[in-house]
Amino acid sequence: MTKRLVITLCAVMALAIAALADGTGAQATFKSRQHDFGTIKEAKGPVSCTFEFTNTGDKPLLILEVTASCGCTRPEYPTKPIKPGKSGKVKVTYSPIGRPGAFKKTVKVKTNGKERKTTLFIEGTVVPKQ
Numbered sequence: 001m002t003k004r005l006v007i008t009l010c011a012v013m014a015l016a017i018a019a020l021a022d023g024t025g026a027q028a029t030f031k032s033r034q035h036d037f038g039t040i041k042e043a044k045g046p047v048s049c050t051f052e053f054t055n056t057g058d059k060p061l062l063i064l065e066v067t068a069s070c071g072c073t074r075p076e077y078p079t080k081p082i083k084p085g086k087s088g089k090v091k092v093t094y095s096p097i098g099r100p101g102a103f104k105k106t107v108k109v110k111t112n113g114k115e116r117k118t119t120l121f122i123e124g125t126v127v128p129k130q
Contacts, residue, residue, distance in 0.1 A: 026084075026113040027057035030120070037124030040096055048093040051120050055082045057113060065110040066090060073105045073122065092122055100128035 035049040055061040060081035068075055076091040092107055104123040110116060 025057050026055055026059045026061035028053045028061055028111050028113050029056040034121040039125050039127055041127050042096045042100060043129045046093050046095045048091055051090045054087045055084050058084050062112045067108050069106040075107050094122055096126040100126050
């Protein structure tokens with residue numbers, strides 16, 4: 001009886017491990033993870049870019065949190081679940097006011113997907129006001 005129970009438990013554990021490894025779950029696949037603004041003028045004010053992604057998994061994708069590396073960068077993101085096969089966008093706005101010179105900032109995206117955290121990058125050079 002005990003031997004049969006151990007074999008049954010091992011079989012159940014093997015199936016559970018196989019189910020986790022078969023690729024099920026949500027997955028945010030970004031078209032690009034970086035954006036170069038090039039040269040921007042401080043006097044023109046904030047600039048924005050959009051990072052598009054698709055849920056390539058088979059479960060709904062939740063964007064749990066998006067954080068920028070500093071207060072000069074503001075992310076916007078969807079708060080509702082993204083169904084499998086559907087797309088979404090993370091909009092990132094950078095304020096060059098009072099920040100002349102080169103910049104490189106990060107935006108961290110936390111999801112319920114297989115890849116729990118994704119880092120996005122923005123960069124450019126700010127030309128100061130005359």
